[in-house]
Amino acid sequence: MQDYNYVWANCFEITLELSCCKYPLTSELPQEWENNRESLLAFIEKVHIGVKGFVRDAVTGAGLENATIVVAGIAHNITAGQ
16 A cells, blocks of 8 residues: 555555564553554654645636646655645
């Protein structure tokens, strides 16, 4: 789903794995949280880095649907929503 959503839905999903153990014991979860807490919070703080806003017509100011946004150096265009 991650690849599909990135290409077709302009949604960037991630998977975070906190340890090599897929099924840690419940009693180990608080320690896994402490081991990864600062890194996870630092990642969350970076969520809004980038460009965001509305694509509007320069003359009328009306919103433009399905406008293609191209950024030099990035090989993936984004299509604006409604």
